[in-house]
Amino acid sequence: MKGTFGGKMLNRRSALIGFISCFCFSSTFLSGSIVAASSHDPLLGSARVVFQTNYGDIEFGFYPSVAPKTVEHIYKLVRLGGYNTNHFFRVEKGFVAQVADVASGRSAPMNEEQRREAEKTVIGEFSQVKHVRGILSMGRHEDPNSAASSFSMLLGDSPHLDGQYAIFGKVTKGDETLKALEELPTRREGIFVMPTERITILSSYYYDTEMESCEHERSIMKRRLAASAIEIERQRMKCFP
Numbered sequence: 422m423k424g425t426f427g428g429k430m431l432n433r434r435s436a437l438i439g440f441i442s443c444f445c446f447s448s449t450f451l452s453g454s455i456v457a458a459s460s461h462d463p464l465l466g467s468a469r470v471v472f473q474t475n476y477g478d479i480e481f482g483f484y485p486s487v488a489p490k491t492v493e494h495i496y497k498l499v500r501l502g503g504y505n506t507n508h509f510f511r512v513e514k515g516f517v518a519q520v521a522d523v524a525s526g527r528s529a530p531m532n533e534e535q536r537r538e539a540e541k542t543v544i545g546e547f548s549q550v551k552h553v554r555g556i557l558s559m560g561r562h563e564d565p566n567s568a569a570s571s572f573s574m575l576l577g578d579s580p581h582l583d584g585q586y587a588i589f590g591k592v593t594k595g596d597e598t599l600k601a602l603e604e605l606p607t608r609r610e611g612i613f614v615m616p617t618e619r620i621t622i623l624s625s626y627y628y629d630t631e632m633e634s635c636e637h638e639r640s641i642m643k644r645r646l647a648a649s650a651i652e653i654e655r656q657r658m659k660c661f662p
């Protein structure tokens with residue numbers, strides 16, 4: 422009898438653990454749908470990138486539905502470690518903080534794969550998304566299809582850029598770091614306002630918010646499940662000592 426009861430408990434636990442996985446997927450999917458339906462902003466993908474600078478961290482996410490080719494290119498460069506040792510060559514208060522081209526902005530040498538990706542250009546994926554504080558916008562030359570790896574983090578609303586530069590994401594955390602960058606001393610060189618000291622991207626990493634959220638929910642439910650199993654066993658022992 423005891424063995425049979427234990428077997429039932431295991432089956433029940435297996436079923437509940439299966440439910441945890443389904444619940445995780447469903448809740449993430451539904452929350453994304455709600456955001457899409459209730460916001461005028463594009464829906465962020467689940468990937469997040471963190472630049473660790475000598476003035477603090479900056480986290481950002483991507484708009485894959487707005488600029489899929491740009492997102493794929495920038496994200497691949499991040500995964501390859503392309504932005505590590507790169508820097509912000511431009512900081513203009515209330516306007517932009519701009520990351521240098523990977524091909525010329527790094528202090529460390531590049532391997533062949535990094536160089537190949539850094540030298541690619543992407544088509545100009547212009548959209549109706551507005552240039553407001555926190556938006557990520559690609560740098561480019563005169564050719565609208567010349568964007569490579571330099572991009573700006575908007576430090577203020579800049580409607581004159583709308584439709585002219587490809588928006589591909591936004592800052593999700595680290596506004597205090599951007600504010601710190603805005604207060605640094607600068608010098609003007611032609612059209613650019615540049616910091617007088619190097620703002621280095623010391624390192625970078627990426628993670629997936631859906632997976633992190635799912636793992637958190639899963640661990641909570643597993644703990645509750647374990648507690649329930651212990652309580653059921655305790656009650657059973659009281660009834661059948």
